[in-house]
Amino acid sequence: MADSKQMPVTKKRPPAKRTNLGAQLKPFAEQGELRLQQCSSCQQFSYPPREVCGHCLSGDLSWQVCPAEGQVLARVDLHNSFEPFYAEQLPWVLLSIKLDAGPVVYAHSASHAGLENSGSEVEALEIESIANSGDRVELSLQLDEAEAPVFVAEPLK
Amino acid sequence: MSSTFQNFQQAKSQPSSYQGIALVCPVSVGYAKQSEKGAAYFIGRSLGEMIQQAGIHKDDVDGLAISSFSLGPDSVISLCQHFDISPRFLEQLPFGGASGVIAMRRAARAVQMGDADIVACIGGDTNQAGSFADLIADFSTFTRDASYPYGAGGPNAAFALITQHYMEQYGATREDFGRIAIAQRYNANHYPTALLGHKTLSMDDYLNARPIAGPVHMFDCVMPCAGGEGFLMMSVERAKFLGLPYVSILAADELHHAHRDDPVQYRAGWTLYANKLYQQANIGPDDIDMLQTYDDYPVISMMQMEDLGFCAKGEAKQFVRETALTFDGNNLGYSSGNNCLPHNTSGGQLSVGQAGSAAGFLGLVESIRQLLGQAEKNQVQDARHAMVSGYGMINYDRGLCSSAAILASTTSDTAGGQ
Incomplete structure (x- = not known):
């Protein structure tokens, strides 16, 4: 990180590569709607994006x-990343969340998602105020700096 | 579902005996932190060393069971032309850390059924600059959509979440993980092939290491490297005819994506067949002289200690506090009591290096070497039974594969299986 003080920080973008199915979340992220694939046969929600229902194998899935509510399973602060966007902003908070609707999702933390204020230094205090395991959170679907769809979690008051 | 079918399901069949199968000629080849060579080099040189040890010609090998992450665009069939061989049995096992035991199981059935006489089971991978980053960036469709975009930490991030959850659930500490890493480093100090074997590791070194992700620090992570691991499989009759000392399979099984409703992984498929392994082998955990777990991270080794019956769920922390895990029983001052269970006797991936899919063969090849008495400075004394387990393929938030086998030296009284 010492190098970043000497060199102008290049504005990197988060990894935007998605599968065809994963990319289908983009318009919902633009609208700020949390949508996941739901099976028309068994009504179960599935995630990560898939071709057939993970419960009944029906091919009739739609967004x-x-x-949006769920519980944090675990939270870790990443101190290492293979992607320059994150590597420049470490530590980066990663949450795994069990949605009440069923699926487990990985999500950014709302106060530290690098979405509105990316590139800014993260305050230690900010890190402390982020959700921890057991906390209830609300999930949203947003566009990141690469205009790719990502999940962001915010603690419920 | 009809009750008849449910009854039929409850009577799920068991793997039949592996009697008559011989594991011979364990090799570990070409370990290097990075290499300009391709995966075929490590696979081909493993095969070359094995046939030399066996005193056979390459055309005597009529089966290949291969695992590799970096072989693409080639596959096992490409290797036939590369090595100029004409096998009648081919398997490719893209199962990472579980691939060794799975290759062994497939090959054993082929030999028992006459589909092949001699099968070379090999895991081999290269490691070129940037290749590990490329692998994790596109490991699976699920990782591409649902984990890589969230911090790009690769397996470190997924295992950090698993480790954090395990520590909160069961009270394991970083010191407990350190006990595993430090004992393995001691073992590696006695195994020249280990890439980190020339360095010692103290608890201070371990605890003060660079943070990587959550509770995972540098010495909890494997070092990607290049290398090959392999062994030959044939009938006991053929091994005797060739004058080759051999190791027997007493029991082996696998189960994938078990406990799939657990929100966070804290156990894997072993819980559902460990007892059956012991029954088939006609021994118990106390009779195991060495345990080789898949140690991509120490928490996963703890899960294997628990799920394979060496201690109760959540008690691995206590187990490693009370058990010397070194090949020679030296507790290094980190465990109390007189218990000893040699664990990852060559240093495991944490100290040998993770040569891609070869890492899924590491514990198996090491066990064969140990049970043949062919280990050198790290030889476990009077070793008769080894438990080897495999784990792997972080498709999203957990490892999907589990495999395990109990092997026996042929001087032991239960040799040959049931």
Whole structure:
């Protein structure tokens, strides 16, 4: 990180590569709607994006609005990243969340998602105020700096 | 589902005996931190060393069971032309850390059924600049959409979440993980092939290491490297005819994506077949003289200690506090009591290096070497039974594969299986 003080920081973008299915989340992220694939046969939500229902193997999945609340399973601060965007902003907070609707999702933390204020130094205090395991959170679907869809979690008051 | 079918399911069949199968000629080849050579080099040189040890011609090998992450665009069939061989049995096992035991199981059935007489089971991978980053950036469709965009930490991030959850659930500490890493480093100090074997590791070194992700620090992570691991499989009759000392399989099994409703992984498929392994082998955990776990991270070794019956769930922390894990029983001052279970006797991936899919063969090849009495400075004394387990393929938030086998030296009274 010492190098970044000497050199102008290049404005990197987060990894935007998605599968064809994963890219289908983009318009919902633009609209700020949390949608996941739901099976028309068994009504179960599935994630990560897939071709057939992970419960009943029906091929009839469509993107439906999903209840946004869930519980943090674990939270870690990443001190290492293979992607320059994150490497310049370490530590980076990663949350795994069990949605009430069923699926487990990885998400950025709202106060530290690098979305509105990316590139800014992260304050230690800010890190402390982020959700921890067991906390209830609300999930949203947003566009990141590469205009790719990502999940962002915010602690419920 | 009809009750008839449910009854039929409950009577799920068991793997039949591996009697009559011989594991011979363990090799570990070409370990290097990085290499300009391709994966075929490490696979081909493993095969070359094995046939030399066996005193056979390459055309005597009529089966190949291969695992490699970096062989693409080639596959096992490409290797036939590369090595100029004409096998009648081919397997490719893209199962990472579980691939060794799985290759062994497939090859054993082929030999038992007459589909092949001599099968070369090999894991081999190269490691070129940037190749590990490329691998994790596109490991699976699920990682591409659902984990890589969230910090690009690769397996370190997924295992940090698993480790954090395990520590909060069961009270394991970093010192407990350190006990595993330090004992393995001691073992590696006695195994010249280990890439980190020339360095010692103290608890201070371990605890003060660079943070990587959450509770995972530098000495919890494997070093990607290049290398090959392999062994030959044939009938006991053929091994005797060739004058080759051999190791027997007492029991082996695998189960994938088990416990799939667990929100965070804290166990894997072993829990559902460990007892059956012991029954088939007609021994118990106390009779195991060495345990080779898949140690991509120490927490995963702890899960294997628990799920394979060496201690109860959540008790691995206590187990490693009370058990010397070194090949020679030296507790290094880190464990109390007189218990000893040699664990990852060559240093495991944490100290040998993770040569891609070869890492899924590391514990198996090491066990064969140990049970043949062919280990050198790290030889476990009077070793008769080894438990080897495999784990792997972080498709998203957990490792999907599990495999395990109990092997026996042929001087032991249960040799040959049931």
